[in-house]
Amino acid sequence: MIYLLGSSRQTTKERVVEILGEFWPLTARKLYLKLKKRYGFMSTYQAAYRAVTELLTQDVLVKEGKNYSLSPEWIERMVNVTDSLLDKYTQAGRINPSVSLQKLTFQSIGDAWDFIISKASSGFFGTSSHCYLQVPRLFPVPLSDSQKAVMAQFLQKTKTTVFCRRKGPLEKLVSNYLSHLGASVHIGVSCAQPTNSLIIGTSVVSMHVLYTETDYARLSTLYNSIKNILSVNIFKKFSSIMQEKRRVVITINRIPEIFADVLRENERLLRTVSRSQARNS
Incomplete structure (x- = not known):
């Protein structure tokens, strides 16, 4: 699964990934506060926690104690995907x-x-x-x-x-x-x-x-x-x-x-x- 980081119409899960790409590890509460501060997040803490839980089950996040961070394995998969795209589009003369x-x-x-x-x-x-x-x-x-x-x-x-x-x-x-x-x-x-x-x-x-x-x-x-x-x-x-x-x-x-x-x-x-x-x- 690829998340559209930097998009103007991001989902809550994409915003969680973007936050944890800059700050880690974070508890669910600290992550929620950063979502509110950066994006003017209007949803409840429960909605943010639900997004974190889904990312955890998708192996995008890992949890140590009460802290969350991006999974190194997921990061490596994303690097491989983007490298492959860069290869194909470069070879095809698209970029x-x-x-x-x-x-x-x-x-x-x-x-x-x-x-x-x-x-x-x-x-x-x-x-x-x-x-x-x-x-x-x-x-x-x-x-x-x-x-x-x-x-x-x-x-x-x-x-x-x-x-x-x-x-x-x-x-x-x-x-x-x-x-x-x-x-x-x-x-x-x-x-x-x-x-x-x-x-x-x-x-x-x-x-x-x-x-x-x-x-x-x-x-x-x-x-x-x-x-x-x-x-x-x-x-x-x-x-x-x-x-x-x-x-x-x-x-x-x-x-x-x-x-x-x-x-x-x-x-x-x-x-x-x-x-x-x-x-x-």
Whole structure:
């Protein structure tokens, strides 16, 4: 049950929840007095007590001695409900939250990737002329024609640098493709430790795929077995992996100080890589 806190036409139970959200614990008598003072409550003490009793039976409140407070379990349920709504409405493009820290949960890599592509040029992550991506490995992502167009447009407008830790056949294939679109790609670089990161707009974005041990073993086998990328239908294999159901969590950090710090780290890494490449050329 969700209570409409802050509404101009609240029920007595909603007003009780709102009061206990600010002051706790309270006896039924003290709660009644606060209801009268804040809302000009005209009902009887018995009506207020009846509302408290109903909330207690609904597990919204807990009672210790004569004192009442909101149930921690109910609060957690409400947080989960609102987080789920925030996820769904953000992913559907209905809202553009300005929170400093945000977590979005997806049910597949494909869904998470679609979200990032769709939001890349929308201002959702903020705006900037530079973008940095650090990943442990690259893999061929099947793209629709519209996604290809969005990515190409983003790379034309935004100077994008990609760092990748691995330097295998797949990384070389994807590197060539991204370079063709306009990205600057560096493979075989000590980066993405401990996890991937994306500097886009004014946000630091991380995507965490919650693989099982079986998934890790399967991916390692797949990467290590591809010696000749032309002999394997890699797009079909990776398309299947992206659509499989597995939990993916995207975290978005919009705190300016953290963004500036991570940006400096990426700029420092780019200078190091550029000097190394100049010496080896």
